[in-house]
Amino acid sequence: MHPAFSVIFFTVLSGAGLGLFALIYLADLFKLGGGLPGAYVFWTGVLAIAMVGVGLLSSTFHLANPRNAWRAFSRWRTSWLSREGVLSVAFYPFALAYLGLYWLDMWPVVRHFSGAVATLLAWLTIFSTAMIYASLKTIRHWNTPLVPAAYLSLGHFSGGMILLAAAMLAGVQALPFVMLSLFQLFVAAFVKAIYYYWIDRMGVGSTINTATGFTRAQVKLLDAGHTHGTFLTQEFGYIVPRLTATALRLISMFLAFAVPLVLLYFALEYHAPVLGIVALVSVFAGLVAERWLFFAEARHVVNLYHGAQRC
Amino acid sequence: MRLGLVIDLDVCVGCHACAVSCKQWNASGTTGPLSDYEPYGAEPSGVWFNRIRHYEVGTYPNNKTINFPMSCMHCEDADCVTVCPTGASYKRAEDGIVLVDQDKCMGCNYCSWACPYGARELDRESGTMKKCTLCVDRIYDQAIPEAERQPSCVLTCPAHARMFGDFDDPNSEVSKVVREREGYVLMPELGYNPTNHYLPPRKHKPIPTDIGGDKAGLAGKLKQFVNRMVKR
Numbered sequence: 001m002h003p004a005f006s007v008i009f010f011t012v013l014s015g016a017g018l019g020l021f022a023l024i025y026l027a028d029l030f031k032l033g034g035g036l037p038g039a040y041v042f043w044t045g046v047l048a049i050a051m052v053g054v055g056l057l058s059s060t061f062h063l064a065n066p067r068n069a070w071r072a073f074s075r076w077r078t079s080w081l082s083r084e085g086v087l088s089v090a091f092y093p094f095a096l097a098y099l100g101l102y103w104l105d106m107w108p109v110v111r112h113f114s115g116a117v118a119t120l121l122a123w124l125t126i127f128s129t130a131m132i133y134a135s136l137k138t139i140r141h142w143n144t145p146l147v148p149a150a151y152l153s154l155g156h157f158s159g160g161m162i163l164l165a166a167a168m169l170a171g172v173q174a175l176p177f178v179m180l181s182l183f184q185l186f187v188a189a190f191v192k193a194i195y196y197y198w199i200d201r202m203g204v205g206s207t208i209n210t211a212t213g214f215t216r217a218q219v220k221l222l223d224a225g226h227t228h229g230t231f232l233t234q235e236f237g238y239i240v241p242r243l244t245a246t247a248l249r250l251i252s253m254f255l256a257f258a259v260p261l262v263l264l265y266f267a268l269e270y271h272a273p274v275l276g277i278v279a280l281v282s283v284f285a286g287l288v289a290e291r292w293l294f295f296a297e298a299r300h301v302v303n304l305y306h307g308a309q310r311c
Numbered sequence: 312m313r314l315g316l317v318i319d320l321d322v323c324v325g326c327h328a329c330a331v332s333c334k335q336w337n338a339s340g341t342t343g344p345l346s347d348y349e350p351y352g353a354e355p356s357g358v359w360f361n362r363i364r365h366y367e368v369g370t371y372p373n374n375k376t377i378n379f380p381m382s383c384m385h386c387e388d389a390d391c392v393t394v395c396p397t398g399a400s401y402k403r404a405e406d407g408i409v410l411v412d413q414d415k416c417m418g419c420n421y422c423s424w425a426c427p428y429g430a431r432e433l434d435r436e437s438g439t440m441k442k443c444t445l446c447v448d449r450i451y452d453q454a455i456p457e458a459e460r461q462p463s464c465v466l467t468c469p470a471h472a473r474m475f476g477d478f479d480d481p482n483s484e485v486s487k488v489v490r491e492r493e494g495y496v497l498m499p500e501l502g503y504n505p506t507n508h509y510l511p512p513r514k515h516k517p518i519p520t521d522i523g524g525d526k527a528g529l530a531g532k533l534k535q536f537v538n539r540m541v542k543r
Binding site (some may be wrong): 001062063064065066067068069072074075078079080081082085132135136137138139175205206210211212213214217218219220221222223224225226227228229230231232235236289300301302305 | 327330353355356358359362363364365366367368369370373376377379381390392393394395396397398399414415416417418419420421423424425426427428429432433435437438439495496497498499500501502509511
């Protein structure tokens, strides 16, 4: 698949924003590390919903006809893309109510209710984003429960790193936040490691034989019927070189998980919030590489009509 | 009704006439124009509803070139319709034709991701997804003679490799020919239940290619000798 930058940017940013919001609510609810100061809860909350907003806005940049984008809220009964739109918009009033009531410091029951509903909607939104990909039978690299598992765990891990940096800057007890981040780091790293292992060993799915119906002979494409590329070859024809893919897998795992693991240790040891921020930058660099690979490594079955032997 | 096409791979000569006539009709049809990018440039490209691929099946000497036209299969379980977030993609209840409402499409490409047959192409000029309409603006047109109320590709095919009809009617031409010639669908394992069917090439005896082998008589040996001597 062609890795479109706007979609990479959107999924990484809004996933982290939604994960961050859910963690802010839970951290505040459980008074993690003695409880974050109010201003930190508020401003990280604002950052979270800004990230979601910027992400959603950037996702409209890949639309060829954004004039009709409002219609995307209509088919939530069947389409995961529509569900994502509906849920992410429903998330906003509850998230804003939570932060607003936090700022005004009033109506704690309503505040908690709004926070809980917004958290639930944040989870459902990340799940919907992942299901956009996981529901496609045409792309076996995506058609697996590991995809929503990865989106949820990576969104919470990257959002949790922002919360950790905020906790360190606020000077509250950092250990619970570090433990939370460590736990999420391992879950996300394991899910991605299993995903890479899995897609390398999927076995045979659709082949050029099932695509043409000639299942008892060797089939070879002689001519695709066009002299230059088409929409199909541009959208689905991208092939990432094997060596590049392997190198990027290692780089993304290193930047997203190994570097922050080491930095978390030193940040805790030497009480250095700056290391938390460096870890945060490393995580996001790793996630951009991870998301680029997520698209680049996926193989659409239509390639069987453009020369691929199996998908 | 369940309208669709049957494509006879035994007689398709791969002339691309169906694709050209499709483009001609639909460029001014309900989903037209079908934009071209750099049509006279070094890298011509554009929107087509119908594309013909050419395959080699089997290995020499038992090989055969198969010309393979493909357009929308108007699937019974069309994922392109269920994934569409705007409701622009729809499948008509009355005849099963899958269409895109050009006024509702936002150009997100998601339906093209869900289609295994590459039937949908984004028009960069209009920003909307376009696809085979089964010439819906032609097959119901009372103003043209009844014999011509067929998709443009079917009418134009010089080899009569394309047939159009109702698959729900067991006595229609398409249903009969699919039964008799063991018509099949593409990638059945994905479960889209395509309406369009393909007829496999008839089995022919392989043409012997080893004339002038060891068993050749004097005439054969002479032929071999002449073939060696005469340079093309």
